[in-house]
Amino acid sequence: MDPQAMAEIRRACTRFLNGHGRLRPQQMLADLTAFVDPDVVGDMYGQGAIIADFEQELAQILGKEAAVFMPSGTMCQQIALRIWAERTGRDRVAFHPQCHLEGHEQFGYRELHHLHAVLVGDRHRLLTLAELQAVAEPLGALLLELPQREIGGQLPAWDDLVAIAAWARERGTALHMDGARLWQCNSFYGRSYAEIAAPFDSVYVSFYKDLGGIAGAVLAGTASFIAEARVWQRRHGGNLVQLYPYVVAAQMGLRARLERMPAYYAKAQEIAAALADQPGITIVPDPPQTNMLHLFLQGDRERLVAAALDLAQATGIWLFNGLGTTPLPDQHQLELTVGDATLALPTDEIAALFRQLCERASVA
Numbered sequence: 199m200d201p202q203a204m205a206e207i208r209r210a211c212t213r214f215l216n217g218h219g220r221l222r223p224q225q226m227l228a229d230l231t232a233f234v235d236p237d238v239v240g241d242m243y244g245q246g247a248i249i250a251d252f253e254q255e256l257a258q259i260l261g262k263e264a265a266v267f268m269p270s271g272t273m274c275q276q277i278a279l280r281i282w283a284e285r286t287g288r289d290r291v292a293f294h295p296q297c298h299l300e301g302h303e304q305f306g307y308r309e310l311h312h313l314h315a316v317l318v319g320d321r322h323r324l325l326t327l328a329e330l331q332a333v334a335e336p337l338g339a340l341l342l343e344l345p346q347r348e349i350g351g352q353l354p355a356w357d358d359l360v361a362i363a364a365w366a367r368e369r370g371t372a373l374h375m376d377g378a379r380l381w382q383c384n385s386f387y388g389r390s391y392a393e394i395a396a397p398f399d400s401v402y403v404s405f406y407k408d409l410g411g412i413a414g415a416v417l418a419g420t421a422s423f424i425a426e427a428r429v430w431q432r433r434h435g436g437n438l439v440q441l442y443p444y445v446v447a448a449q450m451g452l453r454a455r456l457e458r459m460p461a462y463y464a465k466a467q468e469i470a471a472a473l474a475d476q477p478g479i480t481i482v483p484d485p486p487q488t489n490m491l492h493l494f495l496q497g498d499r500e501r502l503v504a505a506a507l508d509l510a511q512a513t514g515i516w517l518f519n520g521l522g523t524t525p526l527p528d529q530h531q532l533e534l535t536v537g538d539a540t541l542a543l544p545t546d547e548i549a550a551l552f553r554q555l556c557e558r559a560s561v562a
Contacts, residue, residue, distance in 0.1 A: 207507055211516040215548065218410045219539030226412065230443070233450045240442040244428070249445050256416045260401050261392025264424035265416045267445060268436050271378055272303050274402040274417040277430040279339050280311040281423060282372035282399070288338035290314045292330070295321040296348035297341060298376060313338075324354050327361050340366050343376035344383055344394070350482040350533075351379070351490030353386050363397035373397060378404040378415075381456060382488035385463040399423075405444075408459070408489070408537070409451030414444035455538070462489035462536040465545070469536070472549040478556045480529075489536040493552075494529045495521065497559045502530060505558035509551060515543070517551060 214220060241249040249267055257265040268274050276299070279291045291307065293299060295317045299307050307313045316333060319325030324346060342362065345351040354362070366373040375398040383394055395401045400419035405411035417427055431437050466486040473479050473493070480494040495502055499521055506517045522531035534540075540548075 204507065207510050208516050208519075211510055211514050213513075213515045213543060214539040215515065215517050215534065215543065215551075216519075217535050217537035217539060219537070219542075221410070226447070230446050230450060233453075234446050238442075240440050241445070243439060244431075244437050244441065246442075248442050252445050252449060253416065256403070257418055259391050260395045260403070260416075260418045261390075262395065262401065262418035263421045265418040266424050266427050266431065267441060267448075268415050268417060268431055269413060269438060269441070269444065270436070271298075271376075271402055271404050271415040272306065273431065273434050273436045274415045274427075275299060275341070275374070275376060276303075276306050276311060277427050277434065278374050278400045278402065278417060278419075279307055279313055279341065280430060281426050282339035282374065283311070283313055286338040286370060286372060288336050288371075290316050290335055290337050291339045291341065292316040292318050292333060292337050292371075293341040293376075294319055294325050294343065294346065296346070297343060298347075298378070299341070301348075322349060324349070324352055327358065327365060330362060330365055337369065337371045339372040339374050341374045341376055342398075343378070345379055345386075345488045345490065347379060347490070347533075350492035351382065351486065351488040352483050353383060353487045356387055356389075360397060372399045374399060375401040377401050379407055379488070379490070381408045381459055382463070382490060385460050386487045405448035405451055408462075408535070409448065409455050410537070411447040411451045412444050414441070414448050458538070458541075459489065461541060465489070465541055466491055466534075466536045468545045469534070469540075469548055472545050473552055476549070476552055476556060478559075479552060491534050493532040493534060494524065495532055495556075495559075496529050497556075498528070499530050501559040502555065505555050508558060509554060513551070515551060517555065 238248055239246060253265045253267055283289050291313050318333060319329045345353045363373055380403050384391060387394055400423060402415055402417050405414045466489045470481050470485050470491055473481060478496040482492045510516050518532050524531050
């Protein structure tokens with residue numbers, strides 16, 4: 199179907215399966231206006247109480263000495279790895295083959311910072327301590343993503359995580375967390391965010407993914423590490439004249455949605471259980487370890503998309519924006535992240551929608 203026609207069908211929908219649904223700019227700006235203190239003063243080049251207080255709050259949540267707000271996670275992570283490489287005197291950094299830095303950032307770590315990647319593990323599974331132990335070359339830093347988005351939001355067992363952190367310490371390798379979706383992890387681990395972040399030397403978290411902010415991220419670590427990161431932020435052009443719209447949106451999302459993460463997680467478990475026996479659908483991981491899961495739909499891509507659009511027109515519910523490819527030609531990946539919009543849909547209705555999707559696409 200023509201992309202414009204698909205966009206028109208989506209605009210007509212009133213309910214959404216994924217995330218927090220549709221929030222138009224006008225509504226977001228109205229919500230921000232209602233949320234922000236009318237007497238608050240904006241920041242200026244990263245200075246001012248509005249940003250400093252929020253950075254300190256995040257440092258406390260993550261159990262670190264200090265934190266700095268930046269426009270993007272891409273900036274946070276490249277800066278973190280650059281600092282650790284310089285401090286250790288090693289230009290090799292290790293991460294999973296499906297790490298965001300490797301697949302989505304045009305190799306900025308290499309082109310901007312002259313770092314060399316050591317890819318560890320199978321791209322379809324979590325990396326293991328044994329795989330790290332097989333790395334002979336000295337590493338400046340090891341990046342772990344919690345949870346790992348590209349394989350369905352999977353998480354290592356706590357004991358495995360602790361063992362990997364000990365391995366890094368023994369080798370003098372800094373341990374950095376890609377915590378873009380760290381907010382999803384506390385139900386699985388049953389620990390505070392500070393406890394989860396404790397084994398790591400530095401941590402990055404995002405505000406627009408699960409929390410629904412506009413943009414922005416925080417990098418946290420020791421006071422000296424963050425002081426150095428601020429210099430690199432300036433070099434990256436990330437020390438914008440004013441960041442307060444992103445900061446306020448991050449604050450609003452943190453206040454509204456952080457406490458809902460256990461409910462999102464429980465809903466993901468319910469959805470997985472409801473779809474477990476549906477022919478033509480495979481769930482990864484099963485059961486979900488966070489409020490994210492990947493559904494692998496069997497059948498012809500065009501028929502699946504057409505069926506989803508038919509359902510959208512019939513029910514006013516938008517199921518997905520697109521389907522990812524897989525090594526198998528008749529299987530297609532759908533990423534589902536549970537948010538406010540998902541909570542608003544009864545689980546039995548979600549199961550019925552996927553049953554109809556499979557029937558209409560003849561995948562059952």
